Amino acid sequence: MPKRDKHIKQYKLKNGEVRYMFHAYLGKDPVTEQPIQITKRKFATYNEAKEVYDELIAKGVKGYIKPKQHTVDEVYKVWFEAYKETVKQSTANKTAINYKVHIKPWFGNDYIDQIDTAKFQSWVNSLYKNLVKYKEVINRFSQIYDYGAALRYCQKIYNPVNAVIIPRKTKRRRRNIQKNFYTLDQLKQFLKVAEKQNYRSYTYFLLLATSGIRKSEALALTWSDIDWEAKTVSITKTLALGIDNKLIVQTPKSLTSNRPIPLTEHMISVLKEYRKQQKIICPIIFHGISNNYVNLSKPDRWLQAIYNADKSLKKITIHGFRHTYATLNKNQERTDVEAVMGHNSIEMTEHYTHATQEGMENIRSYMNSLNI
Structure with a gap:
């Protein structure tokens, strides 16, 4: 046998x-x-x-016949379900958009264990040429791949991000912010036109220019955020796009973004007048017709309407009003100005914790002297 x-x-x-x-x-x-x-x-x-x-x-x-292979899109869907629970909704939504626009068209149908290195390098080069924050997208791909490796769908040591040349960031890629602000005279000209065009948009842009707050922070404000006696506005929230582009209110950008901001005498009077003009008292300062928060794109339409009313006005972006505030205060104590603006750094966190009322009052006094 x-x-x-x-x-x-x-x-x-x-x-x-x-x-x-x-x-x-x-x-x-x-x-x-x-x-x-x-x-x-x-x-x-x-x-x-x-x-x-x-x-x-x-x-x-x-x-040998391999077990069922998995596409990048299949791995992404599993990864994203876990990832979205670890970040703010606005961050998750931005990641979903970046994947849909920049990753899926190139690799969505490719098996994750068969990513072609030459194709991946072409993708990286394309991102570098067409996207300012290209490294953010590349890092997201790397996270998706590593997650696939954890699921044993591919080998972690063969992550294509590690096999290609990632271009370095250069100064030429930075947005030119030198022109994206108003001088004092230009701002006064803009506000004069804005006041005649629409009092709500005038109030909004005056607030941005005299407080340095962000576009989405201003849109999230409620009347309870205003301390009329102290003449300050408290920044405790921001408007953002959550999952599936749903409008949400969430915590500000960073720890230092939670802050009180001094308001000028004129800003206080404008807010009071604006409140009187509202036919229905709504807790949201810059509310829409249905008394809900307006879309994040609404201020862009307000701005365009003002520019249409006077073609001679210099055009800047909405973020340019934040640059304008910083430029107007360039001779003030830097740390005080950055603390008011909510800049995110260790130095600002430490300074903000110990910021003096004197520093805030100095900024308020200076802004009052500009008569805007």
């Missing part, structure tokens, strides 16, 4: 029937150099199991 192959094992099912199985080593994957081992069972006879085992051993790695 011929000697039986030790790799063929006999076992019993729950009903007592005998079956055969084997565990075979086929060699190393020529690409990943990882060992390929395979287990097969449920053979009715020893000879049936032996025949399949010998055939697999003879073919080796070439005869």
Whole structure:
């Protein structure tokens, strides 16, 4: 009687029937150099199991059929479900948009363990040429790939991000902010036109220019944020786009973004007049027709309407009003100004904690002297 192959094992099912199985080593994957081992069972006879085992051993790695491969899009969907619970909704929404626009068209249907290095380098080069924050998108791809590796869909050491050349950021890629602000005279000219055009938009842009707050911080303000006696506005929230571009209110950009801001005498009087003009008292300062928060794109339409009213006005972006505030206060104590603006840094966090009322009053006094 011929000697039986030790790799063929006999076992019993729950009903007592005998079956055969084997565990075979086929060699190393020529690409990943990882060992390929395979287990097969449920053979009715020893000879049936032996025949399949010998055939697999003879073919080796070439005869091996990989388990179901997974596309980048499949891995992304699983990764994103976990990722979105670890960040703000606005961050998750931005990530989803970046994936849909910059990653999926290139790699969505590619198997994650078969990313072509040359194609990946072309993608990186394209991002660099067309996107300012290109490294942010590349890092997201790397996170998705590493997650796929954790699920054993690909090998972590072969992450394509590590196999290509990532271009360095250069100063030429930075937005030219030198022209994106108003001088005092230009601001006064703009506000004069804005006041005649629409009092709500006038109030909004006057607030941006005299407080340095961000566009979305201003849109999230409620009347309860105004301290009429102290003449300050408290920044405790911001308007943002959550999952599926749903408008949400969330905490500000950073720890230092939670801050009280001094308001000028004129700003206080304008806010009071604006409140009187509202036919329905709504808790939201810059509310829409339905007394809800307005879309984040609304201020852009307000700004364009003002520019349409006077073609001679210099055009800046909405963020340019924040630059305008910083420029107007360029001779003030830098740390006081940055604390008011909510700049995010260790130095600002420490300064903000110990900011003096005197510093705030100095800024208020200076802004009052500009008569805007």
